[in-house]
Amino acid sequence: MIKHALNVTREANFAEWYQTVITEADMAEESGVRGCMVIRPWGYGxxxxxxxxxxxxIKGAGYDNTYFPVFIPLSYFEKEADHVEGFAKEMAVVTHHRLIADGKGGLMPDPTAKLEEPLIVRPTSETVIGAAFSRWVQSWRDLPVQINQWANVVRWEMRTRMFLRTSEFLWQEAHAAYATAEQARAETLKGLEIYRSFAEECAAMPVIAGEKPENERFPGAVSTYSIEAMMQDGKALQAGTSHFLGTTFSSAQDIKFQNSEGQQELAQTISWGMSTRMIGGMIMTHGDDDGMRVPPRLAPWxxxxxxxxxxxxxxxxxxxxxxxxQQELGKLQAFGEPVRALLDLKAIKAVTKRWGWIKKGAPIVVEVGGRDMAGGNVSVTVRTDLYKEDGKLNSQIVARDAFLGDVVGTLExxxxxxxxxxxARTDANIVRDVTDFAGLESYFENAGKFPGWVEVEWSKPTGAELDKVVERIKALKLTFRNVSNDAAPATGTCIFTGAPAVERILVARAY
Amino acid sequence: MIKHALNVTREANFAEWYQTVITEADMAEESGVRGCMVIRPWGYGxxxxxxxxxxxxIKGAGYDNTYFPVFIPLSYFEKEADHVEGFAKEMAVVTHHRLIADGKGGLMPDPTAKLEEPLIVRPTSETVIGAAFSRWVQSWRDLPVQINQWANVVRWEMRTRMFLRTSEFLWQEAHAAYATAEQARAETLKGLEIYRSFAEECAAMPVIAGEKPENERFPGAVSTYSIEAMMQDGKALQAGTSHFLGTTFSSAQDIKFQNSEGQQELAQTISWGMSTRMIGGMIMTHGDDDGMRVPPRLAPWxxxxxxxxxxxxxxxxxxxxxxxxQQELGKLQAFGEPVRALLDLKAIKAVTKRWGWIKKGAPIVVEVGGRDMAGGNVSVTVRTDLYKEDGKLNSQIVARDAFLGDVVGTLExxxxxxxxxxxARTDANIVRDVTDFAGLESYFENAGKFPGWVEVEWSKPTGAELDKVVERIKALKLTFRNVSNDAAPATGTCIFTGAPAVERILVARAY
Structure with a gap:
């Protein structure tokens, strides 16, 4: 029997296992500041x-990087009712710009330095970027405008979990404006496709790309699309979203252009974002009972x-x-970049280092002792093939040159x-043969500890009718994820309303 | 006579010229949020x-990148009196975590969602990083700890100027802890040397590296070192600082380690930072009356x-x-990286593009018309050699292959x-022969519109005596910059106190 490196298994307690990986792999830690984490070197790498x-x-898609203020004046939010409704419950509000002594040996906000208008720490930047777009866009010749920023954002969260839900997180947010709704929607889907290909090719994370239902839309969006990934506990993780915003923000922020016929039109805007949440998703997709396993394309080393x-x-x-x-490795190319090799010279025991790097999920660990050197060899441990059948560590002594000849192929x-x-795990755990609500209940009752997802036919209800449906699945602790771009057409009746179905939607427990 | 691209010259109005370059070169713009700017694509590039x-x-010096919270609890600042004294007058304070309707159609901070402890938007991160160091450092074996972060910081500024002084700015802050003061001070100077070499080699900005006097120290520092650059109006710009913090923060944050003899000691900490201010410095160092001139190593294109x-x-x-x-250019290497070449296909007139790129300061602009193509030629304009003697634009028609053969050398x-x-400008404008205070006054009275710097001998007074000296130079609108690491030894008497001089210090007007 294998003795694994962590003191908790996924099977025994998935939530505790997740926290343990984050700690043992040196990814992040509690900061002492409510809801905020410290991202440690390996996690930040x-x-x-x-x-x-x-x-x-993103640059390849024609977006330029920029930087917008972290503070958004309160009045910007007041302009767009749906948007503020969606965010107002969870924003950090700056009200003062100075501290003074409180007379008890401490400090307090200076009452004479109260801001005339409170500032919000950005939860997302549609409003402040929309204001810039309104300055930049006058004529159809100014369109499209396509910009991106890498930034920190804050959404006040009551229950936080590292990487998955933190009050502050890091992300990129791409924002663009176009002349027509058709073009804007097509570009929204291009953003989604960037996320899909990035997730699958770089993060080795298979995802379902598709449109979210009305109740899961971004506040103010006409349509929200997402990529959804299945974690090892069967739950869904939304790993990136792309929003077609129509004229919601262009009308609130007055983003108008003169079209080629000389008439004023509102621009059509979009936005798409991916965050440090992706790292949490990678841990829950690839981690095992020995710690993290980092896909080679995203491994710092x-x-x-x-x-x-x-x-x-x-x-x-x-x-x-x-x-x-190390030098020979640096001359090799894997995935179109030089191989990233670290020589670990820290003053700790080699065996501690080995297990440290296994827990961090470095793809390949190479140990070299005096005997290896004398024989012109190295001892190689591959993170995805860690144990022999007898439960012993699968470290192979190979000739140095053979290792160098094989290493790129090994990483690939x-x-x-x-x-x-x-x-394989995702495909095996999406159920598509549930045809009525009782079947849905029964699946989740009987699927065991880590249930998968169910794709069901539905009539795409809206408004109050949708609210009722959402209540029913919420009672089962379920959520709607998205309607896969690759879903088969609907052929039967809605499992919720009994009306003719129009599409197939994924239902799952979710992070 | 040359007709330049900008409508204001450096000579006529340096401050207005600076703002004009920023606008015309697409570097940044006002955001509508007080004291904060939008960094536009070329500036962000x-x-x-x-x-x-x-x-x-920074990584080459053994630092790992990390990320710490944007919010720092008020109590963290209360622990270090000097530090809060230095920053308390200019910090953004978060007091609420929710907005509600104000009953008048707008929004207001929710009185029921007041934070128990206000949070400060970080003006710098010594306190919150110090708290992490106290968790990470237990034994001498844990030292050194060397980390860096790229982040936004906020210091509430009453008078702002783009890139030079904004309420929010972007920077990197490196933080490290060592076992001994000697090592910490040596590493502080290594940070300074990184800034000096970066500024001179990459930003083509000659600087004076040296120690700041007591009155210009970072709040809480034992010693502050800086690099100072001379702008084209003769003023000094502090372009990067490195601080030896001694045990100021380790005692406030309890960063203790057991030394090899088993005794508890306080760690010695340092920090060093460089910000988007550097971009303002580059504009005022290299810009001319046709706009920005970006050093090739820092040019996005x-x-x-x-x-x-x-x-x-x-x-x-x-x-x-x-x-x-473009493809051939991408195969060439300049400064150890592939040449960055853009093919500008925007739907605007070629002549507008040409002048746009000249104003942005792209090092080389290549125009190609039908006749050039037919002859296998290109038309090349080099940003540092823009005009012929007759005042006409110095665009040279050269054979394509000759251009490709020469281009790396041209960039260098x-x-x-x-x-x-x-x-040459900096060297010519540092005066070293002023031997009394009257001479200092006289230099700045007679040096004309753009005076240089004066290096004088002084006795390095401290405390109240230094305050008096600072008052005297402040009356002349002057500041102390630093004591250059390369300064000649002092041989005479202090021009301020008359006491024997101990070193030579730079005096200048400054940003």
């Missing part, structure tokens, strides 16, 4: 990789070299040998294995 | 280049290709020819020219 690869795709130092005269030669391996193999495992 | 190159150097499209059948061939040039030449011009 993954975020930097996400930024680099996603940013390339793809290969970590650990010399078995012995505090003696041979150490210098051993380090030199390892540096040689790890990336593929992680995707394939997650894809 | 320069910041991304700064981030990329500075981040490489080093070569911009403008096809002279004529809305006819030849356009497709012209674009193809330009794409060929532009980088060097910008540095050399700024260096």
């Amino acid at each position: 993954v975020w930097e990789r996400i930024q680099r690869l996603l940013d390339d795709r 793809q290969v970590v070299i650990v010399p078995m130092l012995r505090d003696n005269d041979e150490d210098a030669a051993l380090i030199e040998y390892c540096q040689g391996v 193999g790890i990336q593929k294995t992680l995707f394939d495992q997650a894809k | 320069v910041w991304e280049r700064i981030q990329r190159l500075l981040d490489d150097r 080093q070569v911009v290709i403008v096809p002279m499209l004529r809305d006819n059948d030849e356009d497709a061939a012209l674009i193809e020819y330009c794409q060929g040039v 030449g532009i980088q060097k020219t910008l540095f050399d011009q700024a260096k």
Whole structure:
């Protein structure tokens, strides 16, 4: 039997396992500031990789990076009723701009430095970016405008969980304005496709891309699209959203242009965002009972070299040998970039380092002892193939040159294995043969600890009728996820209303 | 006579020229939010280049990137009196976490959602990072800890100026803890050296690196070091600071470790930061009466290709020819990176594009018309050599292959020219022969519109004696900058106190 590196398994307690991975893999920690976390080096390193690869795709789609203020005046929110309704319950409000002594040895906001108009710490930037668009857009020649920003945002959350739901989080938000609704909707879907391809190709995370139902729309949006990923406990995680906003914000913010016939029109706007939540999704997609497994494309270090130092005269030669391996790795290309190899020279025991890197999920750990060096070898551990059948660690002694010859293929193999495992699990756990509400109840009653998702036919009710349906699934602790772009057409009746069905929607427990 | 692209010259009105460059070069604009700016694509592109190159150097020095909360609880500031004294007058205070309807059709902070403890939007992160260090550091084996973050910070400013002084700005802040004061001070100077080399090598901005006097120290620091650059109006700009904090924050935040003899000691901490202010410094160092001149190493696009499209059948061939040039450029390496070349296909006139890129300061603009293409040529304009002697634009028609053969050398030449011009100007405007206070007064009375700096001998007074000296130079609108690491030793008497001088300090007008 295998003795795993973590003291809790996914099976035993998934929520505790998740927190344990975050701690043991050096991803993040509580900050002491309510609802906010400290993102530690390995976690932030993954975020930097996400930024680099996603940013390339965003720029490739013709977006320019920019930066807008963290503060949004209260009056900007007052202009768009639906939007403020959706966010007003969870915003940080700045009311003063100075502190003074409180007369008891402490500090307090200075009553004479109260802001005339409170400022909101941005929960999202449609309003302040819309105000800029209204300055930038005068004529059809100024369109499209396509910008992106990487920023921190704040939504006051009562119950927080690291990476998944924190009061402050990091994200990118892309915003664009177009002349026609058709173009704007098409570009909304392009944003969604960037997320789908990024999630699947870079994060090795299979997703369902599709449109959210009315009750799950972004406040102020005409349509919201999402990518949804299945975690190992069967729950759904919304990992990115793209919104067709129509003229909601252009009418509130006065984004008007003169069309080629000389008439004034409102621009059609869109926005799409992906956040540090993605990291939580990666942990729950790829992690195992030994810790995190980072897909090689997003690993800050793809290969970590650990010399078995012995505090003696041979150490210098051993380090030199390892540096040689590191240099050769840096000359190789995996996924179109130089291989990222770290030589870990920290003053801790080699075995502690090995397990540290396994828990962090470094794709390949290479250990080198004196005997390995003498034989021109290295000892290689691959994160997706950690144990032999007998439960012992599967470290293979191979010739240095053979390792260097194989390493790119090994990294590509790890990336593929992680995707394939997650894809097989997702595919095996989406049920499509439930044809009535009783069947839905019965599935979730009997599916065991980690139920999957159910795709059902529905009549796409709206307004009060939808509210009633939402109440019914909420009673089962279920939510609507999205209508997959790849869903089969509906052929029967709605399992909620009995009316003719118009599409197939995913129902699941969710983060 | 040359007719320049801007409608105001540096000579006529330097402050207005600065704002005009920012607008005309598409760097930034007013946001509508008090004291905050919108950083537009070209300005943000320069910041991304700064981030990329500075981040490489910071990581090379052994720092890991991380992310800490934007909010700092009030009580964290109460722990360190000097620090709060220095910042308390200019901080944004969050007091509520929800908005509600105000009954008049608008919104207001919800009185029932008042925070028990106000949160400060970080003006700098020593306190919250110090709290993390106290969790991370237990033993001498845990030291050093070296981390960095790229973040937004807020200091409430009454008078703001884009890039130079804004309520919100972007920066990196590096923080580290060491076992000994000697090591900490040495590492403080390493941070300073990173700034010096970055400023000179990447931003082509010659600087004076040295220690600030007591009255200019960071709140809570034992020593503050800076790099100071001379702007074209002769004023000094502090472009980066590095602080030796001693045990100020480790005692306030309880950052203690057990040394190798088993005794408890306070760690010695340091911090160093560089911000978007650097971009303002680059504008005032390199800009001219035609707009910005961006050093090639920091230019988002080093070569911009403008096809002279004529809305006819030849356009497709012209674009193809330009794409060929762009592809060849991308295969070349300048400064160790692929050349960054943009093909500008926007639907505006070629001549408008040309002047747009000149105002933005793209190092090389390449225009290609049908005749150029037919002859296998391109028309090249180099930003640092813009006009012929007769005042006409100095665009040279050269063979495509000759251009491609020369372009890396041209980019290197532009980088060097910008540095050399700024260096010559700086060197020519530091006066070192003032030996008494009357001489100081006389220099600034007679130096004309754009005076330089004066390096004087002083006795390094402290406390009340220093305050008096500061009052005297303040009356002349002067400030102390720093004591250059390269300053000659003092040999005479202090021009302020008459006591024996101990060092030479720079005095200047400043931003």
